[in-house]
Amino acid sequence: MATEQEVDEAYAHALTLIEDLELRNMLREEADGMDAVLKINSGAGGTEAQDWAQMLMRMYQRWAEAHKYKVRISNFQDGDEAGIKTVTMEIEGDSAYGYLKSENGVHRLVRVSPYNAQGKRMTSFASVFVTPLVDDSIEVVIDKSKISWDLFRSSGAGGQNVNKVETGVRLRYQYVDPDTGEEEEILIENTETRKQQENRENALRLLRSQLYDRALKKKMEAQAKIEAGKKKIEWGSQIRSYVFDDRRVKDHRTNYQTSDVGGVMDGKIDDFIKAYLLEFGAH
Numbered sequence: 001m002a003t004e005q006e007v008d009e010a011y012a013h014a015l016t017l018i019e020d021l022e023l024r025n026m027l028r029e030e031a032d033g034m035d036a037v038l039k040i041n042s043g044a045g046g047t048e049a050q051d052w053a054q055m056l057m058r059m060y061q062r063w064a065e066a067h068k069y070k071v072r073i074s075n076f077q078d079g080d081e082a083g084i085k086t087v088t089m090e091i092e093g094d095s096a097y098g099y100l101k102s103e104n105g106v107h108r109l110v111r112v113s114p115y116n117a118q119g120k121r122m123t124s125f126a127s128v129f130v131t132p133l134v135d136d137s138i139e140v141v142i143d144k145s146k147i148s149w150d151l152f153r154s155s156g157a158g159g160q161n162v163n164k165v166e167t168g169v170r171l172r173y174q175y176v177d178p179d180t181g182e183e184e185e186i187l188i189e190n191t192e193t194r195k196q197q198e199n200r201e202n203a204l205r206l207l208r209s210q211l212y213d214r215a216l217k218k219k220m221e222a223q224a225k226i227e228a229g230k231k232k233i234e235w236g237s238q239i240r241s242y243v244f245d246d247r248r249v250k251d252h253r254t255n256y257q258t259s260d261v262g263g264v265m266d267g268k269i270d271d272f273i274k275a276y277l278l279e280f281g282a283h
Contacts, residue, residue, distance in 0.1 A: 023274055026281030031132035031216055032098030037209050039088045042079065043106070043125030048116070050079030052109045053126040055265060057087050060103075062267025069093030074192045074202055082115070088206070090133055097132040102276035103269075104130045105239035112245060121245065125238075131213035133205075140208045140215075146174040147207075149200070154191035167196045171203040175211070179218070186210055240272070254279050 002010070027033065038060060042053035064071045075088040091100065106127050113122040134140060154168030173186040188210070190203040240251045242261065249264045249272075250257035256275035258264060264272075 019274070023277055026277040027095050027098035028281075029098070029216075029220075031212075032101075033095050034097045034135075035090065035092040035133040036097040036100045037074075037088065037090055037131045037133050037206060038100060038103070039086065039129045040084070041086045041127045041129075042084065043127060045122070045124045046115075047079060047081045047083065048113045048122055049124040049126060050081075050083030050085060051115070052083070052107075052124045053085070053087070054079070054083040055109075056107060056126055056128065057084060057089070059265055059267050059269065060089065060091070060100075063269055064091050064093070064096075064267075066267055067093060069096055072192070074206065075189050076191065092133070097130065099273050099277075100130045102273045102280075103128050103239075108238055108241045110241065110243040110245070131209050132216070134209050134212040140211050142173075142204070142207065142211065146176075148172045151196065167191075167194055167199060169196060169199040169203050171200075171207060173207055175214075251275065 040053050040056050040060075042049040045052075061071055070092040072090040072092070073087060074090055075086065077085040077087070079085055106125055109124045109126075110121060112119055113124075116122055148171075150170040150172070151166040152168045152170065153166050168189065168191040171186075171188045171190070173188075175184050175186050176182070177184070186207065188203045188206050190199040190206070192202050193199055239253055240249065242249045242264070244261055247259045247261050248257055249261055251272050254272075254275040256272055258271065260268065
């Protein structure tokens with residue numbers, strides 16, 4: 001006969017499997033099964049904001065590690081005194097984009113800053129952009145005549161091994177919106193390897209992902225207009241606040257919150273992802 005503890009454990013395990021299945025059922029979009037490109041930019045606020053961007057980078061790395069996802073850093077720029085200005089990570093694993101699309105937007109930190117001599121409470125922002133990482137099986141049209149390249153010297157993560165040669169590449173693409181005719185420059189930097197040609201190829205791959213993402217968003221916007229009344233999610237708006245002193249992390253879209261600030265910063269964000277998908281993922 002099974003003990004009470006064994007029955008409880010079996011029930012908890014079954015519940016987890018059902019929740020996982022329900023969650024997977026929310027991932028119905030064409031891009032949901034793809035790998036993800038996640039870019040973090042520090043907002044205004046100097047060193048404090050740059051430190052916050054690095055904390056978010058670590059949070060996503062820990063989350064990926066826990067899910068046995070592979071992480072590649074394709075661009076990295078150190079902060080002035082601490083932290084980072086920007087990082088682009090490619091996260092490869094089953095439905096990485098489907099889960100991480102919930103992280104798209106502005107993340108707000110409130111804490112007593114170690115960089116403030118007066119010990120004042122400070123607010124910092126960092127933006128997170130998530131796009132699907134497309135592979136060769138998806139056709140994306142790139143107009144080669146609209147590409148130009150800049151070369152620059154790059155340094156590795158942490159600023160070591162400063163190059164004497166220009167292996168960093170900056171790709172500029174003059175994008176024309178097919179619906180409005182508006183022009184916009186897409187800028188992609190790649191400092192991943194010591195070989196310029198490889199960095200060029202990686203930059204082109206990231207451009208394809210961005211162009212695919214734009215086409216996908218247009219498709220989603222058209223669909224949202226048809227499904228009038230469906231709750232709309234604004235890309236790029238403030239999505240979550242991390243208030244360290246009050247021990248609170250709150251998502252403003254779902255109102256899900258937790259007091260486990262340390263756990264969240266160690267990558268335990270699945271409950272936020274789950275709340276988002278359950279509210280916005282279903283059709």
